[in-house]
Amino acid sequence: MAGLDQGTPMPTEIKLHQVSRILEVAFADGKRFEFPCEYLRVYSPSAEVRGHGPGQEVLQVGKKDVEITRIEPVGNYAVVLVFSDGHDSGIYSWDYFYDIGINQDALWARYLERMAEAGASREAKKAG
Numbered sequence: 001m002a003g004l005d006q007g008t009p010m011p012t013e014i015k016l017h018q019v020s021r022i023l024e025v026a027f028a029d030g031k032r033f034e035f036p037c038e039y040l041r042v043y044s045p046s047a048e049v050r051g052h053g054p055g056q057e058v059l060q061v062g063k064k065d066v067e068i069t070r071i072e073p074v075g076n077y078a079v080v081l082v083f084s085d086g087h088d089s090g091i092y093s094w095d096y097f098y099d100i101g102i103n104q105d106a107l108w109a110r111y112l113e114r115m116a117e118a119g120a121s122r123e124a125k126k127a128g
Contacts, residue, residue, distance in 0.1 A: 008095045014071065014079070021067055023081075025097050033101030038122070041066045041083050042111055043100055044090035059114055064122035 009028040016023050021037040042049070042060040051057050063085070070082035078093040100107060115122065 008098050011094055011097065016068055016071060018067065021065075023068060023071075025101065027094075027098060031098075031101065033097070033104065035097075035101070035104070037066050037068050037083070038063045039100075039104070039108060039111075040068070040081060040092070041085070041087060043107060044081075044087060045092060045096050046087070046090035048087070048089055059118055059120060061115065061118070061120040062122065062124040065124060 009031070011025050012028050013026040014023065023035045023037065023040060024032065025035065026032040041063045044050070044060075049058055049060060067084040068081050069084050072080040072082065074080055074091055078091045078096075080088060080091055082088040
């Protein structure tokens, strides 16, 4: 597992807002990102979501109401986020948080494009 990129600032605060389903991450350089749980789930760094190479990504659908149920530290460089749909295999390094924070608008727009192209929904399918 890769360590920290020397250029990435350390997080100074990680706060989960359960009602709004936002994970707030503040960094030592003053940058602060608010990540919706859905965004973190659909951009999980796990192989299950990312695949094993470019073009292998698996589109995550029906994740609009997903929540983070637990945050588990991994050494001093990352956390594992445990989601309400059972997903828990992504290791979110500080580098990864910083990268998806800086690029959040573009990544979210790309996700919405991919959903539209697939005719998929952010809403979970109702059991029935």
